[in-house]
Amino acid sequence: MKAGLTRRMLIASGLLALVISAAFAVLLASVADLRASERSARHSEEVVAAANRLERLVVDVEAGERGFLATGQDSRLELWRNGQAALPDQAAELQRLVADNPEQLGMARQIETDATSYIRDYSTPLIETAMRDLGAARSQAASSEGARRIDAIRAEFDRLVGAEHEQAVAGQHRSGAAGRQAIAAAATGLAGSVVLIVVFTGYLSRVVIGPVRRVAAMADRLAGGDLGARLPERSVGEIGVLERSFNTMARSLQANRDELAASRTRIVAAADQARRRIERDLHDGVQQQLVSLALELRAVEASSPPELSAPLAGAIDALVGATDDLRELSRGIHPAILSEGGLPAALRALARRSAVPVELTVEVPERLPEQVEVAVYYVVSEALTNAAKHAEASVVHVEVRKHDGRLHLSVHDDGIGGATAEHGSGLIGLIDRVEALDGTVDIASPVGEGTTLVADLPIEEP
Ligand SMILES: Nc1ncnc2c1ncn2[C@@H]1O[C@H](COP(=O)(O)OP(=O)(O)OP(=O)(O)O)[C@@H](O)[C@H]1O
Ligand SMILES: [Mg+2]
DSSP states (O other): OOOOHHHHHHHHHHHHHHHHHHHHHHHHHHHHHHHHHHHHHHHHHHHHHHHHHHHHHHHHHHHHHHHHHHHOOGGGHHHHHHHHHHHHHHHHHHHHHTTTOHHHHHHHHHHHHHHHHIIIIIIHHHHHHHHHOHHHHHHHHTSTHHHHHHHHHHHHHHHHHHHHHHHHHHHHHHHHHHHHHHHHHHHHHHHHHHHHHHHHHHHHIIIIIHHHHHHHHHHHHHHTTOTTOOOOOOOOHHHHHHHHHHHHHHHHHHHHHHHHHHHHHHHHHHHHHHHHHHHHHIIIIIIHHHHHHHHHHHHHHHTSOHHHHHHHHHHHHHHHHHHHHHHHHHHHHSOHHHHHHHHHHHHHHHHHHOSSOEEEEEESOSOOOHHHHHHHHHHHHHHHHHIIIIIOOSOEEEEEEEETTEEEEEEEEOSOOOOOTTSOSHHHHHHHHHHHTTOEEEEEOOTTSOEEEEEEEEOOOO
């Protein structure tokens, strides 16, 4: 089964969320890396500063010691003493700072041990000697022991600071890499999201907006009466179901309409046939019998005694009158003249018999398909009868023309107007008759402005 639109939508949104969250995850990780690198760089600076301060104390001790040896002044011992006093705390501070790095911690401890040893085993005995005998102390100091020890301690400081520098440089590299990674992640996330959104929007417009527009256009055509309209059934999911349902609906509407039109046509044709049969039965049967009866009576009248000739003549006149009435009646039921003389002749006969004067224009061939002739005849007949019955008109214009394979008919009277198909059976009947032939009828009858009936019928050539 094809995935529904909701599922597709969810998949697309999920994909978008995935890309964005992946980019953010990398971005966050890179930012955390950056901060860690920054912290470690700051820490290295602190270590280097603490080491420098400790080294300065060692240097102070050595400088105080030398100053005293050179001058013998007590004031120089101040520096020497202060350096010694501050040294343990500063050494502890340095060790605290490098506590998390065993190698650096070892080195810091070694520095403290060596500095303490220098003071205890070398510098203090030397100063004590100098206090007693400056010359002896000076010659003792001439040996290179003190300088060697101090150089060793300085070398240790250099190693510790060098190692810290290396760490700082490595941290800088790491933070550079993390920064580049963050930028790459942000750029990739952004580009990926844009691409996905563009693709997603294009996809939505292709599978939803386009088809919905087509469905709307088709609904419009259906509403306008074009029941032959169909949609291409190529969409997926719910839109595909919509397209198929629409087509099914249109097909069933069209089938119903065709069926309705066919049944109307059958009903009208059956009624016409019945009228024609009645007319023929009257014409060929009763009418002929009445005519023969009149002829026989005339023969009897010729040879009858004079006292019978007056009543016989009266009876014969009554019989002829009844025959005429019957002929008139049967012409209304189905106009024989239509079958015999065609539409122009039948319309002229109608116009002649109309109670309101008629201006007739007929521009059609002698013969048209029978159902068209019959329809036009009855429409004109009903319109003329209505004009006489309701319109109070002085003239009626009747025009019948054939144009572009269709028959156009208009009947206009200059009467009181106000005609409506709702009140009687005549107008409804003629609308049914014309629509059964797939034609249209339009009645315009504003009050006081007369009535115009326009009909339009397709002609199938016989
Ligand atoms: N030409 C007209 N001018 C004015 N009013 C009209 C005209 N034609 C019809 N009408 C009005 O419209 C109504 C409906 O006409 P319709 O032909 O359907 O019925 P009817 O003539 O009254 O009866 P039926 O035709 O069944 O004998 C009429 O009753 C009449 O009031
Ligand atoms: Mg009528």
